[in-house]
Amino acid sequence: xxxxxxxxxxxxxxxxxxxxxLILLLISFLPIVLFAQGTLPETFFDGKxxxxxxxxxxxxxxxxxxxxxxxxxxxxxKAGADPVAYxxxxxxxxxxxTQADFAxxxxxxxxxxxxxxxxxxxxxxxxxxxxxxxxxxxxxxxLFGAVGADYKLAGANFAAIGDGLKSKNLLVxxxxxxxxxxxxxxxxxxxxxxxxxxxxxxxxxxxxxEGSSAQTGLLSYFKYDNYGKTPVSILAEQAxxxxxxxxxxxxxxxxxxxxxxxxxxNQEMIRDRxxxxxxxVEGRESDLRESMGLQSIASDNDSRTVVKYYIKxxxxxxxxxxxEWDADPDWRVALRDFLANLKK
Numbered sequence: 001x002x003x004x005x006x007x008x009x010x011x012x013x014x015x016x017x018x019x020x021x022l023i024l025l026l027i028s029f030l031p032i033v034l035f036a037q038g039t040l041p042e043t044f045f046d047g048k049x050x051x052x053x054x055x056x057x058x059x060x061x062x063x064x065x066x067x068x069x070x071x072x073x074x075x076x077x078k079a080g081a082d083p084v085a086y087x088x089x090x091x092x093x094x095x096x097x098t099q100a101d102f103a104x105x106x107x108x109x110x111x112x113x114x115x116x117x118x119x120x121x122x123x124x125x126x127x128x129x130x131x132x133x134x135x136x137x138x139x140x141x142x143l144f145g146a147v148g149a150d151y152k153l154a155g156a157n158f159a160a161i162g163d164g165l166k167s168k169n170l171l172v173x174x175x176x177x178x179x180x181x182x183x184x185x186x187x188x189x190x191x192x193x194x195x196x197x198x199x200x201x202x203x204x205x206x207x208x209x210e211g212s213s214a215q216t217g218l219l220s221y222f223k224y225d226n227y228g229k230t231p232v233s234i235l236a237e238q239a240x241x242x243x244x245x246x247x248x249x250x251x252x253x254x255x256x257x258x259x260x261x262x263x264x265x266n267q268e269m270i271r272d273r274x275x276x277x278x279x280x281v282e283g284r285e286s287d288l289r290e291s292m293g294l295q296s297i298a299s300d301n302d303s304r305t306v307v308k309y310y311i312k313x314x315x316x317x318x319x320x321x322x323x324e325w326d327a328d329p330d331w332r333v334a335l336r337d338f339l340a341n342l343k344k
Contacts, residue, residue: 038143041130045080046168047112054089055119056224066178068119068151073176075155076115080167083115085179093219094283094291100135105181107133114138116222123147124154141221192292196342197311197320201255203275208260209238244332252339266314277312285327292321307331309338
């Protein structure tokens with residue numbers, strides 16, 4: 001009886017240890033399982049990738065986006081990628097004009113995949129999707145990826161997708177390469193015009209709500225200050241933003257408007273007599289001015305992050321930024337000043 005009792009206890013202990021090992025094994029793979037929402041592109045193991053990096057300046061350890069790129073480069077290579085160039089995500093999402101120029105350059109360079117590295121205060125995530133071959137850059141926000149508490153863990157989790165798989169990307173870079181788009185590659189037909197548009201009193205001004213499907217920038221979802229927001233928080237932010245915009249419009253804009261909370265084609269908007277779109281962009285002031293063809297301002301604040309509004313004439317793809325520079329760190333001030341300048 002005593003021997004049988006000892007054997008029973010040993011069997012229970014062994015079973016418990018096996019169960020704990022199984023739990024630990026599942027936990028080790030949990031970050032990948034949770035974040036492998038989309039499908040790994042077929043071209044990932046046989047095609048060039050561009051890496052877009054977004055980093056919260058208040059995240060720790062403090063580093064630049066280039067330092068973060070250097071820190072995750074080997075992890076991307078171990079995963080089987082061929083990262084041929086790195087860019088700052090915020091630089092690319094300055095405007096649809098900028099994105100269109102980058103997209104054209106990517107087409108010329110035969111880019112197949114887009115990798116997005118997002119470092120926030122509490123986590124770092126790495127996602128990959130197929131290059132869309134147009135100005136949206138990526139086809140959706142539902143991308144394959146991995147996450148970790150910091151860039152080291154996120155990199156290790158992402159690198160694990162290459163375990164046991166053979167990549168055809170053989171001649172890869174040992175260190176990250178930081179490129180820029182040359183003026184010859186900036187072939188977008190969309191140009192900024194420092195004037196006010198005509199006929200605002202005749203046709204409706206469409207107003208997309210930031211974060212809704214009416215916005216064109218899928219890439220913005222992966223910026224450090226946007227990624228991971230819940231649908232509830234997004235709806236709350238949209239409601240607050242719409243309320244704030246309505247209050248300013250009532251005071252500063254006397255013509256018809258239409259709220260755009262769902263994606264519409266140009267034809268659909270024109271059918272509804274919406275020929276203008278109010279567009280909001282955000283970025284470093286010096287970068288925004290340069291992207292809009294304006295000279296830089298001799299100021300200590302040219303590196304500050306500001307919001308700028310402009311109006312797009314849909315039927316001609318003309319972008320009107322107004323006669324005066326009215327960007328401001330506070331979107332409410334920027335919008336109010338922009339609408340006030342429309343009266344000049």
